Amino acid sequence: MRRWVFVGLLALAACAPESSTRASAQGQVCPGVLAGGVVGETATRQGLDGTQPSRTQDDGREPVIIRFRRGGDPTHASAVTASGASFTASTGAKVSAVYRNIPAVAARVSPTERFLLERSELVESIEVDQLWSAQGLTPALFAPLPRQVTAAALPPSDEYTEGLRLVQAPEVWDANGDGVLDVGAPTGQGVKVCIIDSGLDMEHPEFEGAVAASHDFLDNDDDANDRGDRGQWGQGHGTHVAGIVAARMGQGGVTGPRGSPGGMVGVAPNASLLIARVLDLQGHTQMSVVLSAMEWCESQGARVVSLSLGGGTATRSTVEAFEALLDHGLLVVAASGNQGGPVMYPASDPSVLAVGAVDSRERRAGFSNAGAELSLVAPGVDVLSTFPRGLGAYAEMSVDDASPLSRSLLYSPTGDTSGRLVDCGLGDSLDACLDATCDGFVAYVRPGAVPVDQAMSNVMRQGARAVIFAAEDAPAGGAVDILSLPRSGHWAPAVSVNQAASTMLRQRLGADARLSLLPVDYTHVSGTSMAAPYVSGVAALLWSARPELTPQQVREALESSARDLGVQGRDPVFGHGLVRARDALQRLP
Incomplete structure (x- = not known):
C-alpha cells in the first residue's frame, strides 16, 4: 500500500440517489455497497504474499x-x-x-x-x-491540538511534544528554551541506538542524516524500509518508535494545518540510528530473527538496543543472548507489553530493562503490563511521533456552528465528506442507524459492542459515508482502546472524539456534519512500544555525556533518579518510576 487512496468514497458511489428511503428498517442495506474486506485479500492478510517472516515458509519444516x-x-x-x-x-x-x-x-x-x-x-x-x-500500535482518542497560529509565529520549541517534556529531554539540551540545541550539551551525539522493529520510512525528513546503518533480516538485504516486496507499507511501528528516539530538530514533514512546520524532535536528536527490520507487514517475527538482529546491533557499535516487541517465554538461548549483550557493553530496553497482565518476555529477562506506560498525568495506562520485573515507566498514551509519509491523517470536523476536536482512526482513508449526523447506536447490526438513507450520512457510533471493523461495515452498508466513534464512557481527554481500521479493505473516513465532544454531538444529531481528513507524516498512538524508546533515548543522552559508563551505571542512574509514582519506593505498577533525563544526568557518578 502506498499513500492513502480515497477508498472510503467507494461506498458513496454505491448509494444511488433513488435509494433515499430508509435503508435499514428490516436490516436492509444499500445496493452495491463495498464495505470491509474484499475477496482475494485473505492471502495478503495472512502473510502468504511473501510478507511473513522469512524463516517460517510453508514448506512443512x-x-x-x-x-x-x-x-x-x-x-x-x-x-x-x-x-x-x-x-x-x-x-x-x-x-x-x-x-x-x-x-x-x-x-x-x-x-x-x-x-x-x-x-x-x-x-x-x-x-x-x-x-x-510488536507491542502497539494502539490508537489513542485525541489530545488538544496546538493553538491555531501562522507558521511564521510558531517557535522552534513547538517541536517539543508533551512526552518529550515529561521526560525532561529539552532541559538537557535546550536549557534556555530557545528551540536551539545548546552548544556542548548531551544530544546523543556519538551514540548508536539500534531499533529492532518493522523497519523505517527511510525518506522521512525527520531521519535525514540519522541512520548510520540498516539491515532487513526478512529479505536479507540492507534496505530496511518498512515495506513489503510489492511496495506495500507495513504498520509504521518502527517509524513511530524511531522518531521518539531521534527525530531531528527542524526537519519536519507534512504536519497538517495546526502542526509545527518543524514536525517533532526526539529525546536524543543527534543520536545515530541502526535500523534492523525484523517484523513483517502484520507486526510478527520469529525469536531467531531477533537474536540475529541483536548480534548485528553489537557488530555495528550500538550502545542501546530498543525492543518494542516480544512474546513467548525465556529459553536458555535467549537468556544467554541478552546476558552476552550486557556483558559486551550494550543496554537492552524493552516494552513491558500491552495486555494489562504480567511483564512479558523479553522485558522480563534479568538482563533487560523493562518499561511500562503512563499517560500525560503520570497515571498508569490500563493496558500496560506490570510486575516485579518492571524497571521504569515512560509516556505511552497518545504519543505523537513520525509515521510513514502520508499514512497519518489530520482530522477537522464541523457540525452546525461547532468544531469539535477529533482524531482520525489509525489507517483511516483521507478525504472530505459531509452529510446529516445520524445516530447509529452501537453499530452492531444492519438496522442500527436511525433514519439511515442511501443518500449518505455521517454515522455516530458508540464503540465497544463489536469490533471497529464490524461496526464500520454495518453502518457503511446502511449508507454511512463517514463515521464518528464516540467516547461517552471515557473521561474527558481520555483514550479509547484500539480504534484502528484493518490495513486492507474498503472503508469510509473515520474519526474518534472525546467525552466532551460526544456530549455536544448527541445534542446535534440530525444536523449537517463535515469531516476533512488530510494525509500527514505523523500520528498519535499508544502502547508500551512508545514508552520503551523514551528510555532508550534518555540512555543515549547519558552515554553522550559520559561515554565511559557501563550499562549497569547507566541503568542505576536511570532508576535512582526516576520520579517515584504510586506507593513509596519501587513497586510492580511503576517500577522505580518515571524516567527523567535531567535528573538522571545529575545522578551520574
Missing part, C-alpha cells in the same frame, strides 16, 4: 533453535557453533542463522531431521523458535 554442547571449552561458543552448524546442515536441515554469542543455530527441520539431531551427542537441546510481535 519446523523453525527451531538448535543448541550444541560446549564440551571442555565453555568460553568459545563460536567454535562449538561452527562444528554444530556443519553437522546440522549434513542432516539436510535448512540453517538460517549461525550465532556468535551463544552455541546455537536457527534452522528449519523436517521430522526426520529433528529425529537425527535429537540423538546426536553434539546437540544439547532443540528449542521452539517462538513467534514474537
Whole structure:
C-alpha cells in the first residue's frame, strides 16, 4: 500500500440517489455497497504474499533453535557453533542463522531431521523458535491540538511534544528554551541506538542524516524500509518508535494545518540510528530473527538496543543472548507489553530493562503490563511521533456552528465528506442507524459492542459515508482502546472524539456534519512500544555525556533518579518510576 487512496468514497458511489428511503428498517442495506474486506485479500492478510517472516515458509519444516554442547571449552561458543552448524546442515536441515554469542543455530527441520539431531551427542537441546510481535500500535482518542497560529509565529520549541517534556529531554539540551540545541550539551551525539522493529520510512525528513546503518533480516538485504516486496507499507511501528528516539530538530514533514512546520524532535536528536527490520507487514517475527538482529546491533557499535516487541517465554538461548549483550557493553530496553497482565518476555529477562506506560498525568495506562520485573515507566498514551509519509491523517470536523476536536482512526482513508449526523447506536447490526438513507450520512457510533471493523461495515452498508466513534464512557481527554481500521479493505473516513465532544454531538444529531481528513507524516498512538524508546533515548543522552559508563551505571542512574509514582519506593505498577533525563544526568557518578 502506498499513500492513502480515497477508498472510503467507494461506498458513496454505491448509494444511488433513488435509494433515499430508509435503508435499514428490516436490516436492509444499500445496493452495491463495498464495505470491509474484499475477496482475494485473505492471502495478503495472512502473510502468504511473501510478507511473513522469512524463516517460517510453508514448506512443512519446523523453525527451531538448535543448541550444541560446549564440551571442555565453555568460553568459545563460536567454535562449538561452527562444528554444530556443519553437522546440522549434513542432516539436510535448512540453517538460517549461525550465532556468535551463544552455541546455537536457527534452522528449519523436517521430522526426520529433528529425529537425527535429537540423538546426536553434539546437540544439547532443540528449542521452539517462538513467534514474537510488536507491542502497539494502539490508537489513542485525541489530545488538544496546538493553538491555531501562522507558521511564521510558531517557535522552534513547538517541536517539543508533551512526552518529550515529561521526560525532561529539552532541559538537557535546550536549557534556555530557545528551540536551539545548546552548544556542548548531551544530544546523543556519538551514540548508536539500534531499533529492532518493522523497519523505517527511510525518506522521512525527520531521519535525514540519522541512520548510520540498516539491515532487513526478512529479505536479507540492507534496505530496511518498512515495506513489503510489492511496495506495500507495513504498520509504521518502527517509524513511530524511531522518531521518539531521534527525530531531528527542524526537519519536519507534512504536519497538517495546526502542526509545527518543524514536525517533532526526539529525546536524543543527534543520536545515530541502526535500523534492523525484523517484523513483517502484520507486526510478527520469529525469536531467531531477533537474536540475529541483536548480534548485528553489537557488530555495528550500538550502545542501546530498543525492543518494542516480544512474546513467548525465556529459553536458555535467549537468556544467554541478552546476558552476552550486557556483558559486551550494550543496554537492552524493552516494552513491558500491552495486555494489562504480567511483564512479558523479553522485558522480563534479568538482563533487560523493562518499561511500562503512563499517560500525560503520570497515571498508569490500563493496558500496560506490570510486575516485579518492571524497571521504569515512560509516556505511552497518545504519543505523537513520525509515521510513514502520508499514512497519518489530520482530522477537522464541523457540525452546525461547532468544531469539535477529533482524531482520525489509525489507517483511516483521507478525504472530505459531509452529510446529516445520524445516530447509529452501537453499530452492531444492519438496522442500527436511525433514519439511515442511501443518500449518505455521517454515522455516530458508540464503540465497544463489536469490533471497529464490524461496526464500520454495518453502518457503511446502511449508507454511512463517514463515521464518528464516540467516547461517552471515557473521561474527558481520555483514550479509547484500539480504534484502528484493518490495513486492507474498503472503508469510509473515520474519526474518534472525546467525552466532551460526544456530549455536544448527541445534542446535534440530525444536523449537517463535515469531516476533512488530510494525509500527514505523523500520528498519535499508544502502547508500551512508545514508552520503551523514551528510555532508550534518555540512555543515549547519558552515554553522550559520559561515554565511559557501563550499562549497569547507566541503568542505576536511570532508576535512582526516576520520579517515584504510586506507593513509596519501587513497586510492580511503576517500577522505580518515571524516567527523567535531567535528573538522571545529575545522578551520574
